[in-house]
Amino acid sequence: MKWFINSLMGYWILLLAISLGAAALVYQIWLKGRI
C-alpha cells in the first residue's frame, strides 16, 4: 500500500484504478443502454 503513495508510478496506478472504478459506476448508473 505504501508503494502506491511513495512512488510516482505507484500513485499513478492508484489514482487510475480509483478513476476507472468511478467511471464504471457513472456508466452503470447513468449511461448503460444509451448508444
Place this chain on the structure above:
Amino acid sequence: MNQKGGGRRRAVFKFTFWTLISVGLATYAFQSYYSGQMVRWYYHTAKFDGYAVNPHAFMDATAEDPAFLDVGGFDTIEGLHAVPVRKGGRLPINATGIISLDEIRSGKRVLMEGDRIKVVKPWVIQESKGFKYKDTFTHKGIRTNPWSGVWNVIIILSLGLALGLMAEGFTDILGIKIDKTTHHVGH
C-alpha cells in the same frame, strides 16, 4: 485600514456587477431557447427539396407497424404530418428534419402511398470514428439561420467574460491573494 475597506468595497461591487451580468445573460439565453426563438432559428430553412417532418412523432414505426404521414401545407407540424418544402424555403413550426425526394424514390425507409408517406424504417445504426449511433431523419436537410452562429459566439464570449470577472471578484472578496507567478527565479 481605509485602503483595505476601499479594496473590499471594490471587490463586492465587482462580484455583484459581474454576477448580475452573468445571471442576466444566462437567463436571456435560457428564455430564447425555451420560448422557441432559438429553435425556430435553428430549424430555419431547407437544404434540399423534400418533406419537412417531426421524426420524433414516428420514431417507433416499423415495417410491420409503419407510420403514415399526412401530406399538406400545414403551418405547424403536429405529429404525423409532412409538409412539402423547396430548397431554401422556410420550415414550418415543429419541423425538425426533412425527408428528401431521393429517400422516397429509393423506397428503403420511406415510400409514397397515394397522398400519404409511409415510414417503415425511421432510423438506422451507423458508425463514425468508432462510435455507433442512431441515424434518424432529425436534423437532415436543416439549414440554420447563419445569424444564430454570430449570436451563439457573442453569448458564449460575453458569458465567459462575465463569469471570469465574477470569479475574480469572488476571490477578491474572500481576500485570497493571487500572486503573479514568478517565472524566472534561479534556473
Place this chain on the structure above:
Amino acid sequence: MFEFLIAGITVPVFLLVLVGLTVGMVGGFIGVGGGYMVTPALIVFGFPGYMASGIDMTHIAGKGVVSSIRHRELGNIDWTLALTMIAGTMLGVELGVRVLVHFKGLGISAIVLLITSVVIMLSLFIYTQLETHRAHKKLDQLTREGKEIGREVQTSNLPTLFQSIPLSPIIRCRHARVIISMWVIVLVGTATGFLAGFLGVGGGFIRVPALVYVVGASTHIAVGTDLVEIAFSGSYGALRHSMEGNVDMMAVLFMIGGAMIGAQFGSIATAFVRGPAIRYILSYSLILATVGAILRLLYVMSGQNVEFLSLAAVMLTLGEMIFLCLFILSLVLFAVRHRAGKWVPDWVKSLVI
C-alpha cells in the same frame, strides 16, 4: 433529466456539468481545450457526433475566456506571443479542415485519421514524458545540492536551436523572455492549427509542448498563452459549427456552468506547482487519450464486433477526466502540506512550490 430541444435528446444535466467541471479543471491546468475527452463523452451521453464536436467547440470558446482571465491575473500570458501566433493558428485550422474535406472526398477512411492521431499523440507523449522525467531528476539533484530553484526547469535543446534561426523580423517576447524569429512563432501556430483542423481537435495538447520545446517559453506561460489562442480558435470553430447546425446552446450553457468552476481550480492550481508537474499531467493526458484512440481503432478494425473494446474506450475516456482531476487536486494538496512542513512523498517535493 433535461430535454434538449435542438439536439433532440434527454440527458441528465449533472453529467454535462460534471464533464464541464472536470475538463475545465484539466484545461485550466495544462492549457488544453479538452475536446478529445469531451467529444467522445458527449457521444456516449447520446448527442449526435456532429453536435458533440460543435457543442464542445462552443463551450471551449467560453471556457478559454474564463481561464485566460484567471491566467492573466496570474501573469501567465505573453501577449506578444499570443497575438503573433493567432493569424498562423487561424490559417492553419482553415487549411487543416480543407485538407480533411479533400481527403474525405478521396475516400480516406476513419481508420487512417485514427492512426494519424495515435501516432502524433504517442510521439508527443514519449518526448514530453522523457524530457519531464529528466527535468524532475535535475530538480531533485538541485534540491539535494541546496541550490536555488526557480519555477521552471527544462532540459530540451530544441528551443536554443529554434531561437537561433536568423529569419527577420526577430521579435522580443518580453514576458516569456524569449527572442525569436516571428516566423517560428507563426509556423508553430500554423502547424498546430493545421493538425487541430485536420484531426478535429482544439490543438492545445500540441501547442503547449510546441511553445515549451520549440519557442522556449516556460510551461506556465505556455499554458496561459495557449488558453488565449484557444479562446480565439474556439470562437472561430464555434461560429463555423453553429452555422452548420452543430450546436445546442443549452448543452453549452450547462457545460460552461461546470467549466467556470473547474477552470478556476485548474488555473489557480498552477501557482502551486513547478513547470515539470504541469508537463507530467499533460503527458498523462496524452498517453490515456492515445490508449483510448487505440481501443477505438481496434474496435473499428474488428468490424465493430468486439463490443468490449468499445466499452473499454468509453471507460477510459470517462476515467481519464476523473484521473487528471484527482492528480491535480493531489498536487495542490501536497503543495499545501509541504508548505506547512507536513509529510509528503519524496517524488512530490521538488514538483511543488
